Amino acid sequence: MIIYRYIAYQVAIGFMIATAVLLPLFSFFDLLDQLEDVGKGTYRVTDAFLYTVMLLPRRFIQIAPFVALLGTVVALGKLAVHSELIALRVAGISPLRISLAPLGVGMLLLLGVAILEQFVAPQLQQKAIANRAVALQLSAELGRNLGIWTRNERSILRIGQMMHAKQAADIEILQLDQEGFLLTHTLAQYADIKDDDRWELNNVTVRTFKDGEISATRHAFLNWSSFLNPDDILTLTKLPESLSPLELVRHVEFLRSTGQDMDSYALALWRKVGSALMTIAMLLLSIPFVFGSIRTGLSNKLVFAALIGIAVYLLDQIIANTGLILRLNPAFIALVPGFAMIILATLWLRRTF
Template sequence: MKRLDRYIAEQVLSAVFVILLIVVGLDLIFEFVDEADDINERYRFTDVLAYLVLRLPSRIYEFLPLSSLVGCLVGLGMLASNSELTVMRAAGISIQRIVMAVMKPAMLLAVLALILGEYVVPKTEQMAQSSRALAQSAGQAMRSQYGVWHREDDQFIHINVVEPNGKIHGVTRYRFNDQRQMVESSFAKSGVYTADGWVLDSVARTMFLEDHTSIQQVEEENWKSGLTPTLLSVIVVDPMDLSITGLWSYSSYLSEQGLDPNQYMLAFWSKVLQPAGIFALVLVAISFIFGPLRSVTVGQRIIAGVIVGLVFKFSQDLLGPASTVIGFTPLLATVIPIVICLFLGLFLLRKAG
């Protein structure tokens, strides 16, 4: 039985990695075409390649569930087309036994997703965004069109670039009073974090008084803020590219500031439950092979897998914003598609058995 499990795992994993290679490769080509429009004397061809290479783990992580579904359909479909599954069933091997054999490589894929999402993607994605912003600004951060906005107490803060080492560039702060009138704005060329807070360099400050403005220039300023390099490394990238621990800490920070953390909590539950989503999609693929897709061509299986995978992803993407509008929890928005896939897979397997 161990040899049979190994054989099934090899067929499934090889198909998954081939599908993953194709999907990620196409996505990188489309992204390269999009980035090519921004190539100039500052943002060069080599900068684009470096940016795409750094984004590779993020793309693998994003497309792993879809590739698991389609790859499982293709791998098991090849076994079915060669009548190998029929021979297994004739030898007395039950569908449940075959399901367990397929779930073993699915577990490896789930572990791979967790490792990528928690330890690799957050670092490479921050490096990718920071390197692109610095390259496009040619070292002059105020010329960058990228950056992040954040609100803290009575201040609205924009930071152009956050480097992986915690250094920040192009820090613009707007402070408002209780009547929502701007009372102060400032721009700092750069800043570094110390034990006493941020030290900003080359600060230009404008004070808006009742009948005039006052402009000040200082070489250095100490800035007390709840933002730390760890939190900045969170907000500089997309929520889905953050670690589970980073999402949880930043969601708590937003709650303390009286801001809505639902976007980050949705990403948190999506990452926590992604292994369950992979298992659910693989179960659907297995049920299709023993059920409605038992005797169709490989092309038809791929099309069916892509449709199911896209419906699964779009349903999660739609339920996320709906959870904010309607008022149910982000956890429920993430769980509903997974539960539907699990019930669908179990229903079709029971019907096939």
């Protein structure tokens, strides 16, 4: 037990070192990107720094597989350089038993990532995006000048702009009959969202289509029972990657039940699972990486591990984007890279041990 605690301690230190190197690097690129917008609207340097800081949990989640890879290589490579791995082997401790300590620390890393993914990163990322949009005087919208579109079985809703959580502007509502023919077209300048299902439309024009004739009426105010609740509206205006797993599950089900395209949201959900698989794969890959060449210098191991990490990251991005364009199954797109790396790492483990 003392040996396992010692190895686990060294691996935890390795994870911290990898995080201390990778997280500031990725955050620096985020900051450079934000500094380009300084001076637009009321966006200032302090806003750019605050945005970058609030994105730190999300960036840590994204680099977790590579923290696992580089951190384990740093820890075990250091033990190898100091001949401690050889001493452990001479003492009768097999490489498989030695590898249990890094795997245990890796499971703790995955637990921490899961907590951040559900309770910390989405909230901070969404707040950062909202603050940035306010400072840059941007509205939340999907599509290019198309607004937010959603529907249920009988209605189609377009929201031109979300001014804030309780007010929307440039509203269109299309009401359909059972055969899918247009019954009414409602156009409102803006809407005050009163509660879960009641919207107060302002400056409203309602066109009715009946028996080949079109009639129009105008109203200063008109109440409408919406099929969206405030949470659904806010979800529609958020990036898929900024949603928590539970939010993604609910939204994917909502899109499926209303017959809408859910691929990007389903892919974001499955990629969270795929990231966990990739973290496990990187842990497995790092162990034979060190044991397979104990005499090799630590710096060479780190360079090679970094190159592998970059290659895997780029390949994962290519597969995800290509699969989305080709409309492949989101679960297949997200899980295949992780499973493939686990298989390769397992084969390497068997060959090494």
